[in-house]
Amino acid sequence: MSQVFKFLESSLIVEEDCVILRHGRIKSLNGGAKKEVILPYSEIEEIIFQKPGFSAGYCYFKRPGASIITTKHQAVYDEHSILLHFRYHYKRFLKAKKIIETRLENVEIVSESELDRIYHSLILDSNQSITYKGYDGSLEVTRDKITILYNGFLHSGGRGQKTIQIKEINSISLSKNTFVSGKIQLHYNGFQDRRNGILASAANELSITNINEYNRFLQAKELIERIKHYHDSYNETGYDNSYNQYAEPVHTPRSTADELREFKSLLDEGIITEEEFEQKKAQLLR
Numbered sequence: 001m002s003q004v005f006k007f008l009e010s011s012l013i014v015e016e017d018c019v020i021l022r023h024g025r026i027k028s029l030n031g032g033a034k035k036e037v038i039l040p041y042s043e044i045e046e047i048i049f050q051k052p053g054f055s056a057g058y059c060y061f062k063r064p065g066a067s068i069i070t071t072k073h074q075a076v077y078d079e080h081s082i083l084l085h086f087r088y089h090y091k092r093f094l095k096a097k098k099i100i101e102t103r104l105e106n107v108e109i110v111s112e113s114e115l116d117r118i119y120h121s122l123i124l125d126s127n128q129s130i131t132y133k134g135y136d137g138s139l140e141v142t143r144d145k146i147t148i149l150y151n152g153f154l155h156s157g158g159r160g161q162k163t164i165q166i167k168e169i170n171s172i173s174l175s176k177n178t179f180v181s182g183k184i185q186l187h188y189n190g191f192q193d194r195r196n197g198i199l200a201s202a203a204n205e206l207s208i209t210n211i212n213e214y215n216r217f218l219q220a221k222e223l224i225e226r227i228k229h230y231h232d233s234y235n236e237t238g239y240d241n242s243y244n245q246y247a248e249p250v251h252t253p254r255s256t257a258d259e260l261r262e263f264k265s266l267l268d269e270g271i272i273t274e275e276e277f278e279q280k281k282a283q284l285l286r
Contacts, residue, residue: 005092005095006092007092009023010082018040019039020036021061021080027079031210031211032210032211039063041103042108043064044100045064045066047059047061047062052087059093063080065116069081079212114219119227122141122142122227124276126143126144131149134217136206136207139220144166146169148164148203155206157203158203162204167228169188174208174217177214182214183208191204
């Protein structure tokens, strides 16, 4: 049975298997937050909160691997937090917190982060993808490539989309928004900056206008760097994962033994679980 706790700008819904945060316009329009965030109990590592006083307090649901919110300013727009403006909001939150903590007692918190799960799914299936949305464009990431999807007239340096093979990435830079927008920039072989004027955006970058976009692109950066390391590791051992910009990846045919060794290596490195390894082994030996 759902239990709903309403606050000034957000609502907290406590379900049997998860917590749902629903946000109003301040977070979703001004702050770039999702209107609805679903958090299974297994993904709640800690509930951090501050009691309201002369200014509003907040509660923040920390996930494994996520950064910690320490100020009200950070909580205003973060999609995993709710502001507690008044004392009765705080008392209402404490009731919800008690129910949540009771349910957390019977739940095993996941040891791997959301980033780990995304990485595993992309590595095991080249058709899988994940999209990170920003103000003037999005990044679509697969095991082999990144596609920058430009958001119409909002991006002054790119049109349509641009595909970059992950093995061509040299580095990724990321900056927070302060008095001006932050940026995520993909530096890759062959890129030439052809923008017109210092205020124009380059074709290899997207703007960051709020804390939620920064957190998303921070995860994108870490994910791409891990996938890049995966490709580099196989290149060093002679693994042929060559491809060009316009074709699907072309792999040298491998024997069942080769594939088993690859998945055993992923298991030994902690990239996949024992259960995932056994599933792949059973598929290969059929």
